[in-house]
């Protein structure tokens with residue numbers, strides 16, 4: 482496949498008209514094998530085995546500054562270096578290890594389990610409102626407000642401020658799309674992104690100042706305490722960490738809950754089965770993570786010359802090249818799953834890369850699983866006869882793909 486053909490295929494993926502069902506495009510990309518675009522310093526992996534291999538590989542880096550293309554653009558003045566450090570999702574050891582360790586304390590199973598009664602109460606209130614109305618938008622009335630309320634509470638961000646930062650969070654989520662990597666161009670709304678980033682950082686700095694003066698029992702105060710105890714955390718690292726958690730809390734679990742509702746309502750026997758038997762919920766959640774993953778891709782940079790997928794002959798990746806891992810394609814790989822396109826929580830083994838793998842494995846996974854489990858168990862039990870009431874509408878995002886609305890009658 483030529484560079485131009487590969488770029489055209491990837492262009493289809495970016496095209497918002499394929500957002501509702503990107504899976505046929507993923508299938509074509511997967512069938513073409515790893516896409517190697519030497520001009521773009523890009524290799525695209527779409528089989529389960531290759532994506533898995535890249536995530537585990539010791540030479541896979543997450544710091545975008547190590548990319549040949551980014552370095553070239555910085556030198557040409559086409560892009561500017563972001564102000565301050567990025568969230569630790571985009572860092573490598575030793576910074577990644579240090580910051581992750583500090584934050585992981587907030588997400589240990591005990592802390593997450595302690596949130597269950599609150600989450601159950603919040604879901605109950607949301608569903609009471611739905612019952613009174615007889616219909617609802619799954620996104621606006623359940624899937625979005627739940628994780629947002631939970632992450633705000635964990636971090637210590639006042640929920641009243643939510644309307645102010647939800648816009649910034651949505652704009653920044655879009656910035657995760659691989660537009661530059663695929664097209665070589667700069668997106669139209671790059672100024673809007675810079676502004677949203679600057680606004681959110683300022684907002685968080687204000688909040689950090691307040692917590693410094695009056696600490697509370699929340700993660701922001703915890704990070705400040707770590708900084709003050711000399712745990713090598715700078716003010717800008719606190720800002721970047723809160724930024725990462727706030728966006729992760731806003732833009733991911735919402736899609737897991739909504740995608741699971743959609744999959745079950747499209748196979749009503751699955752909806753009825755969960756309504757009748759809440760113990761099915763964890764397989765429903767894991768199968769949704771595989772079948773329609775909320776995070777559709779991840780990127781890595783080759784820290785050294787690498788060979789990926791040795792068993793199948795291997796794909797050479799030169800040092801500094803970007804590796805794009807298409808989870809949406811890998812999760813439907815027929816070499817890894819039988820009836821890969823079917824939504825089947827009863828399949829023998831459910832594996833997925835939807836929370837990543839290796840050193841960057843999602844810190845919020847136990848929280849996301851808990852929120853989704855509580856929400857899905859409650860909504861099916863409460864409304865066993867729910868049905869879809871119109872086509873879902875998707876947001877333009879590719880990486881953090883998800884619905885903007887999903888109308889349902891109860």
Ligand code: HEM
Pocket residue numbers: 543569570571581632725726727729730733734737774775776779780834835836837838840841842843844845846848849
């Ligand atoms: C269904 C919901 C979620 C999904 C599908 C998801 C998915 C992911 C994925 C795929 C990664 C790894 C990315 C990579 O390796 O490049 C990741 C990392 C991360 N996630 Fe999540 N996530 C979810 C919810 C959350 C929540 C609720 C939080 C916390 C509020 C969170 C916090 C993080 C953090 C901090 C990282 C970075 C870990 C590191 O770099 O060491 N996630 N997530």
